[in-house]
Amino acid sequence: MTLHVLYLVHDLADPAVRRRVLMLSAGGARITLAGFRRGDNALAAVEGLRPIELGVTADGRFAQRLGAVGKACLNISSRLRGVARPDVIIARNLEMLAVANRAVTAFGGRVPIVYESLDIHRLLLRGDFVGRMLRGAEARLGQKAKLLITSSPAFVENYFRPLSGLDLPVLLLQNQVLALGNEADALPPARKRRKGDPWRIGWFGALRCSRSLAMLSALSRAMGGRVEIVLRGRPARSELRGFDGVIAAEPFMTFGGSYRNPEDLQAIYADVDFVWTIDFFEEGQNSSWLLPNRLYEGCRHGAVPIAVAGTETARFLDDRKIGFVLPDADGSGLQALFEGMNEESYRHACYAVAKQHPSLWTIKQSDCEALVRRLATLSTNTEGAAAVAVAHSHTYRDQGGLS
Structure with missing residues (x-):
């Protein structure tokens, strides 16, 4: 029997949503996708799937998002009218966990919820009344959840275990590249x-960090064009004020717009030497x-990654002896790195990346099938699913995938 997954998302245009839908579909699930449109962002194209829009939200406007979520909770029964009862509901982010709880009621109860949290919003980490209120809401809304999906061990160590109030088995799904064909085990070109x-340094994906933009601009100018910066993806214009004007004024920086994931990845990364992480x-x-x-x-x-010390990414690179880790975040270490860069040191860095097993970077067909099997266990045998997930959570730091 095909597993039916209702996937509730905060931003239907998020490329990561498309990747998760493709992963679930490749694993054999049938997906109903519902969520919010984020401003004027075009919907991420997912072949053969027409999403159900629950409303429109605005980037960086938390109060507006809360209002939209409240309205969606009130209207969820009508929005999902005609949708068959799902076997599992996946709620991406805290606001969708609220919607998921209402959806369970609309479907008559007893539909397991999976909480997918791939970022920890800064409001959840505040020590004041607002932070305590939001963490309390997360704990209450998570009482009906059967599984937590997150993407980094540090989220578990620094937030979910000590602060969140959630007591859920953990499934680590890292942000790996979806590779469903024979290319999954291929070495990098x-x-x-x-x-x-x-x-050439590539800064791709969600572009939201004004400090990164300033550091990369300063580097390219200080190096007199011996370092060029290439930006691709979705700029958060609420955070990067006047983004287009800033890029236009930069002599050694270009913005190439959005891209498809995974279809365009090889081309855009072949165009750069380093990746800004x-x-x-x-x-x-x-x-x-x-x-x-x-x-x-x-x-x-x-491409060779660049990270900064004291982060989970730096720990990841240090454990595998790959990439370059800046000792500090003041910009001087970055300039020193490139003033000392030569062809030999770059070849050594490329070799260190290339000799890693491809499974470290990719989600394969078998991983997709394993994910859907895990979700199916939640639907058919809650206790058995929890036991399996708990066992998995004990080894999540060393786990590279689901296989």
């Missing part, structure tokens, strides 16, 4: 560089704990 060409957006909190998409994407396609 050889890097092609002409001696004397500028070094640093994020200061929520420094010391979410940004220090995450393992970003671009880490896996870049390494999968042979």
Whole structure:
């Protein structure tokens, strides 16, 4: 019997939503996708799937989002009218956990909920009344959940275990590249560089960190064009004020727009030498704990990652002796790195990345099938599913995938 998953998401245009839907579909599940449109963002195209829109939200406007979520909770029965009862509901982010609880009631109860939390919002980490209120809401809404999906061990160590109030088995699904064909086990392509060409750093994905933008601008200007910066993805214009004007004024920086994941990854990463995996957006909190998409994407396609000390990404790189970890975040270490960069040191760095097993960077067909089997167990045997997930959570730091 085909597993029916209702996937409730905070942003229907998020490329990571498309990747998860493709993963579930590849694993054999049938998906109903419902969620919010984020402003004017075009919906991420998922072949053969028409999402159910629950409303419109605005980036960076938390109060507006709360209002939209409240309205969706009130109207969820009518929005889901005609949708068959799902076997599992996956709620991506805290606001969708609230919607999921209402959806369970609309379907008559006893539908297991999976809480998918791939970022820890800064409001959840506040020590004041607002933070305690939100963590309390998360704990209450999570009482009906059977499983927590997250993407970094540091989220569990720094938030979910000590602070959240949730008591759920954990499934680690890292932000790896979806590779469903024979390319899943292929080694990254050889890097092609002409001696004397500028070094090119790619900053791809969710572009929201003004400090990264300033550091990369300062580096490219200080190096007089010997380092070029290439940006691709979705800029958070609420955080990067005047983004288009800033880029237009930069002599050694370009923005190439959005891209498809995974279809365009090989082309965009082949165009750069390094991948910028640093994020200061929520420094010391979410940004220090995450393992970003671009880490896996870049390494999968042979680009050399750059991180900053004291982060989960730096720990990941140090454990595998790959990439470059800046000793500090003041910009001087970054400039020193490139002033000392030469073709030999770059070849050594490329080799260290290339010799890693491809499974470290990719989600394969078997991983997709394993995920759907795990979700199916929640639907058919809650106690058995919890036992399996708990066993998995004990080894989550060393777990590279589901296989």
